[in-house]
Amino acid sequence: MNDFDWLRQRLESAFGQFLSQAPELARLWGQWFDAVEGEPVPLARLEKPLREARLALVTTGGVHLRAQTPFDMHDSHGDPSYRVIPADTPVDELMITHDYYDHTDAERDLNILFPLELARELAARGAIGGLGTCYSFMGHIEPPHVETLIRRTAPEVAGMLRQEQIDAVLLTPA
Amino acid sequence: MGLIARVIESFGIPTVCVIGLREIAERVRPPRAIHLKWPFGHPLGEPGNRAQQLCVIYIALQALYTVRESGTIIDPGWRWRREEYEEPDRWDLP
Numbered sequence: 001m002n003d004f005d006w007l008r009q010r011l012e013s014a015f016g017q018f019l020s021q022a023p024e025l026a027r028l029w030g031q032w033f034d035a036v037e038g039e040p041v042p043l044a045r046l047e048k049p050l051r052e053a054r055l056a057l058v059t060t061g062g063v064h065l066r067a068q069t070p071f072d073m074h075d076s077h078g079d080p081s082y083r084v085i086p087a088d089t090p091v092d093e094l095m096i097t098h099d100y101y102d103h104t105d106a107e108r109d110l111n112i113l114f115p116l117e118l119a120r121e122l123a124a125r126g127a128i129g130g131l132g133t134c135y136s137f138m139g140h141i142e143p144p145h146v147e148t149l150i151r152r153t154a155p156e157v158a159g160m161l162r163q164e165q166i167d168a169v170l171l172t173p174a
Numbered sequence: 175m176g177l178i179a180r181v182i183e184s185f186g187i188p189t190v191c192v193i194g195l196r197e198i199a200e201r202v203r204p205p206r207a208i209h210l211k212w213p214f215g216h217p218l219g220e221p222g223n224r225a226q227q228l229c230v231i232y233i234a235l236q237a238l239y240t241v242r243e244s245g246t247i248i249d250p251g252w253r254w255r256r257e258e259y260e261e262p263d264r265w266d267l268p
Binding site for chain 2 (some may be wrong): 037038039041042043044045046049051055058061062101102103104105106108109111112113115118119122126127128129136137139140146149150155157158159160162166167168170171172173174
């Protein structure tokens with residue numbers, strides 16, 4: 001990483017932390033955000049009742065197992081890779097690597113960001129049909145990595161969700 | 175996140191996103207979104223507030239059945255730290 005990348009990363013990190021404290025500025029930033037715009041995708045239908053539906057969680061909050069490689073915070077364009085989080089993972093085996101938001105509270109109670117324990121509880125009491133393998137990405141992905149996300153890593157996750165016969169997915173951001 | 179939701183939905187699996195920035199969702203167009211104007215890092219609310227977290231999960235899962243148009247953003251209007259939440263007692267959706 002050269003000096004420019006380092007400086008940019010530090011500035012963006014500070015900016016992200018600042019936005020965490022300043023929601024109005026964050027909304028303005030949203031207007032400028034150079035996101036990929038899209039036409040609506042056709043809705044897939046959930047045909048079965050919730051008590052029979054197998055759910056999976058996907059977060060972009062940078063959650064991963066302590067034993068897994070952390071997300072790459074050195075690339076100022078982000079990291080389009082993902083981590084597989086088994087549904088029965090003990091929460092104390094999870095951590096967050098993401099410099100662009102304040103995750104102090106999420107580390108105290110991961111349910112505010114990645115509700116693995118609550119979803120397991122809903123499955124145990126029969127509110128949902130089950131909890132499948134979950135996945136985590138890091139948000140803040142910019143070109144050229146957006147292409148990797150759309151063409152490779154997100155389809156890989158979608159393929160695994162389909163293979164596991166997941167009926168619905170709840171996505172939560174940072 | 176909206177981009178990932180779009181890819182998953184295109185594989186035939188219904189998705190619902192919790193979002194904090196409506197402006198981005200209006201451009202990226204995730205298939206279904208619940209908009210909560212809460213601080214970054216707190217999409218489901220405050221640490222330890224189980225009722226709040228379950229309310230967000232419930233309204234998100236409900237959207238899987240109620241949304242009829244792709245790109246719909248539901249805004250429950252829940253303010254940050256100024257709402258009383260009761261844990262949903264029935265989950266028999268739809």
